[in-house]
Amino acid sequence: MSTGPAVVLLSGGMDSAVVLAEARAAGHSCHALSVRYGQRHSAELDAAARVAAALGAAAHRVVDVDLRAIGGSALTDDIAVPESPGAGIPVTYVPARNTVLLALALGHAEVIGANDIYVGVNAVDYSGYPDCRPEFVAAFERLARVATKAGVEGAPLRIQAPLLALGKASIVRRGLELGVDFALTVSC
Amino acid sequence: MSTGPAVVLLSGGMDSAVVLAEARAAGHSCHALSVRYGQRHSAELDAAARVAAALGAAAHRVVDVDLRAIGGSALTDDIAVPESPGAGIPVTYVPARNTVLLALALGHAEVIGANDIYVGVNAVDYSGYPDCRPEFVAAFERLARVATKAGVEGAPLRIQAPLLALGKASIVRRGLELGVDFALTVSC
Numbered sequence: 001m002s003t004g005p006a007v008v009l010l011s012g013g014m015d016s017a018v019v020l021a022e023a024r025a026a027g028h029s030c031h032a033l034s035v036r037y038g039q040r041h042s043a044e045l046d047a048a049a050r051v052a053a054a055l056g057a058a059a060h061r062v063v064d065v066d067l068r069a070i071g072g073s074a075l076t077d078d079i080a081v082p083e084s085p086g087a088g089i090p091v092t093y094v095p096a097r098n099t100v101l102l103a104l105a106l107g108h109a110e111v112i113g114a115n116d117i118y119v120g121v122n123a124v125d126y127s128g129y130p131d132c133r134p135e136f137v138a139a140f141e142r143l144a145r146v147a148t149k150a151g152v153e154g155a156p157l158r159i160q161a162p163l164l165a166l167g168k169a170s171i172v173r174r175g176l177e178l179g180v181d182f183a184l185t186v187s188c
Numbered sequence: 189m190s191t192g193p194a195v196v197l198l199s200g201g202m203d204s205a206v207v208l209a210e211a212r213a214a215g216h217s218c219h220a221l222s223v224r225y226g227q228r229h230s231a232e233l234d235a236a237a238r239v240a241a242a243l244g245a246a247a248h249r250v251v252d253v254d255l256r257a258i259g260g261s262a263l264t265d266d267i268a269v270p271e272s273p274g275a276g277i278p279v280t281y282v283p284a285r286n287t288v289l290l291a292l293a294l295g296h297a298e299v300i301g302a303n304d305i306y307v308g309v310n311a312v313d314y315s316g317y318p319d320c321r322p323e324f325v326a327a328f329e330r331l332a333r334v335a336t337k338a339g340v341e342g343a344p345l346r347i348q349a350p351l352l353a354l355g356k357a358s359i360v361r362r363g364l365e366l367g368v369d370f371a372l373t374v375s376c
Contacts, residue, residue: 103287
């Protein structure tokens with residue numbers, strides 16, 4: 001079964017490894033895309049490369065974007081990360097991160113002629129992040145269809161977020177079913 | 189008159205200089221944002237810095253994002269740029285460029301608490317680009333309102349594209365009215 005090329009955002013963490021496995025299981029030729037956005041844990045990118053190879057990605061690219069220049073988050077700034085987040089939007093929120101990641105994925109999808117972009121956003125365990133919700137995924141999909149040559153010409157661009165409604169235990173179970181070796185991943 | 193901070197995408201070209209002047213005329217404290225995306229004409233960034241200073245921007249930041257890693261355009265690849273573009277979508281199209289630029293601007297807007305993002309997209313002279321059309325601007329504005337903490341909390345996020353429906357002559361006339369020194373800019 002071949003369902004054409006797909007772009008898969010790959011962080012090196014558990015969630016996106018499961019997403020890559022899902023994209024492979026759906027028959028896609030998977031073009032993994034990792035983003036070095038100034039985060040402190042560059043070990044994630046090494047893990048992403050391992051995961052891409054182990055799960056049979058057709059390619060793995062790393063794009064540099066320096067989110068530190070726009071400021072404002074404990075994940076990339078030199079401020080302390082709290083042990084236990086409080087209510088509401090976490091201090092580790094990176095401004096517009098998933099919008100930036102999906103924008104880069106969209107550009108790559110246009111270059112390789114992919115109609116599907118896979119992303120590991122999850123609304124259950126990350127409910128405090130605006131850009132991890134179904135409304136966000138749907139709005140980005142609508143944007144993609146007017147933002148690109150392919151969309152304008154009628155390609156059925158899809159943002160695939162297979163983990164959106166799953167809890168962590170379900171994500172792990174699904175990964176094991178699909179043969180994901182979680183030892184290759186890092187926790188974010 | 190103060191209408192709060194605004195993020196202004198500034199390329200160093202004529203159009204975005206006029207946009208910065210419009211944002212200043214509207215009373216905003218202007219936070220200019222330029223993106224070094226691997227384009228060949230880095231003279232644009234020098235021009236952007238001159239324009240930001242001359243037009244009284246409150247700040248000017250440069251964000252690096254290497255679009256070459258996602259490939260596919262004569263503006264950033266080592267392929268020839270045609271002298272006269274043909275019909276349809278130009279070969280100089282950078283995949284998802286305005287989506288990426290607006291995503292970065294959105295992140296910066298959230299950090300500084302800006303409700304307004306100004307961008308020099310223009311549907312008249314660049315009608316072949318999908319991401320220079322009113323539909324694109326409207327779709328990004330809808331995305332912004334679900335993608336960010338500010339949007340979710342009800343901030344009236346706006347994508348301001350004051351040049352959207354103007355021809356080149358009108359843009360130049362408006363710039364002269366607003367005191368833009370076009371000698372500081374570069375043509376893209």
